[in-house]
Amino acid sequence: MTDVLIVGSGPTGLTLACELALGGAAVRVLDARSGPHRESRGKGLNADSLEVLARLGAAEEPAAVGIRGVVLRKYFDGDHVNDTPTTGDGILIGQWQVEEALRRRLAGLGVPVEYEARVTEIAQDGAGVTARLEDGRSIRAGYAAGCDGGQSSVRKILGIPFEGRTEETETMVLGDVRVPGLSRAYWHQWFTSAGGGILLCPMPGTDSFQLQASPELGESGEPLPPSLESFQRLFDRHARVPGIRLADPTWLSVWRVNIRMAARMREGRVFLAGDAAHVHPIAGGLGMNTGIQDAAALGRTLLSALADPGTRGALDAYEAERLPAAAHVLADTSERYERVLAAVREPGRGTEAGMD
Numbered sequence: 001m002t003d004v005l006i007v008g009s010g011p012t013g014l015t016l017a018c019e020l021a022l023g024g025a026a027v028r029v030l031d032a033r034s035g036p037h038r039e040s041r042g043k044g045l046n047a048d049s050l051e052v053l054a055r056l057g058a059a060e061e062p063a064a065v066g067i068r069g070v071v072l073r074k075y076f077d078g079d080h081v082n083d084t085p086t087t088g089d090g091i092l093i094g095q096w097q098v099e100e101a102l103r104r105r106l107a108g109l110g111v112p113v114e115y116e117a118r119v120t121e122i123a124q125d126g127a128g129v130t131a132r133l134e135d136g137r138s139i140r141a142g143y144a145a146g147c148d149g150g151q152s153s154v155r156k157i158l159g160i161p162f163e164g165r166t167e168e169t170e171t172m173v174l175g176d177v178r179v180p181g182l183s184r185a186y187w188h189q190w191f192t193s194a195g196g197g198i199l200l201c202p203m204p205g206t207d208s209f210q211l212q213a214s215p216e217l218g219e220s221g222e223p224l225p226p227s228l229e230s231f232q233r234l235f236d237r238h239a240r241v242p243g244i245r246l247a248d249p250t251w252l253s254v255w256r257v258n259i260r261m262a263a264r265m266r267e268g269r270v271f272l273a274g275d276a277a278h279v280h281p282i283a284g285g286l287g288m289n290t291g292i293q294d295a296a297a298l299g300r301t302l303l304s305a306l307a308d309p310g311t312r313g314a315l316d317a318y319e320a321e322r323l324p325a326a327a328h329v330l331a332d333t334s335e336r337y338e339r340v341l342a343a344v345r346e347p348g349r350g351t352e353a354g355m356d
């Protein structure tokens, strides 16, 4: 029988799967999507996450591709003001590349990700869990882990409240685009005295930049959806560099400020980890990293429970460690986010205000 059924193959689910497979547990990893994505999303691995990946044997590729000490080039009203190298032991790398390294390691351990497998129901009894899939299949396992992102079906199935707030009006448009003619030596950050800005970060191992910008607003002040044309207008408004044409978007998205955490991270034999358990501002780049740390902790908890099923309380260790950690990350990233919002009104300041 499967020891642990993992729902979701983002960085959290893949890290957990590697932890468990290396510890000798029988795992299955399901994902609703049709295959791997190539979206830059969370673009930083910090030193703690690199340590986890190194222990799992999945750090080599990210370390070879990722870059350290990226230089933030700040502009205000179109003028170059200063350059700030980032410090610390983390690396800049796309989330899809981190997932690819983990997925490859997991495949080497004999565990393929099973795609087009959406979990819609989970029942549990004293001996295990039974997950029902959208396609009618059912899978039995000893435990289940909901690593299925901020919209987590598992959290909803368990009826665990996701407490906090969503700021519908504070949004950002995001994407991966090519920007021929723009130097790849800098993370360009343009801000404008009238408000708003655009950031273009060169993504290692690709010829694209991750774009983050305050959205265009419609006639009644509503944020307009992302598109290449809108990205170009935002670039022209804030960067004011003639002749540069953004091209070939491979990812377009909207991010809104969500500061929420699950009231519990366990219900019987089912656990929540990563974005399924907590979402918070991206300032400081802690989303993917917090999920990786959750996975490492959950892996320890499940391996000890599997090794000694009679030990009472073993399953409580995970929530005891990670619920306070999640609360801390929510408070910390909210504060970092406010610092960035205040900083970018001053010439020469940028996202470094949220990295200290």
Ligand SMILES: Cc1cc2nc3c(=O)[nH]c(=O)nc-3n(C[C@H](O)[C@H](O)[C@H](O)COP(=O)(O)OP(=O)(O)OC[C@H]3O[C@@H](n4cnc5c(N)ncnc54)[C@H](O)[C@@H]3O)c2cc1C
Pocket (backbone or CB within 6 Å): 007, 008, 009, 010, 011, 012, 013, 030, 031, 032, 033, 041, 042, 043, 044, 095, 117, 118, 119, 120, 147, 148, 149, 150, 152, 153, 154, 174, 253, 254, 255, 273, 274, 275, 276, 282, 284, 285, 286, 287, 288, 289, 291
């Ligand atoms: C648009 C966007 C921009 C972001 N930018 C940043 C950033 O700049 N910096 C940063 O640190 N973080 C950023 N994040 C956050 C970061 O991407 C997340 O913290 C990280 O992806 C969390 O990983 P996860 O594995 O917990 O969840 P996810 O990466 O969301 O993975 C969840 C997986 O579960 C699968 N799934 C969902 N429901 C089901 C189901 N019912 N059955 C089976 N599978 C299911 C999904 O297909 C998905 O593959 C961003 C996130 C988004 C969405």
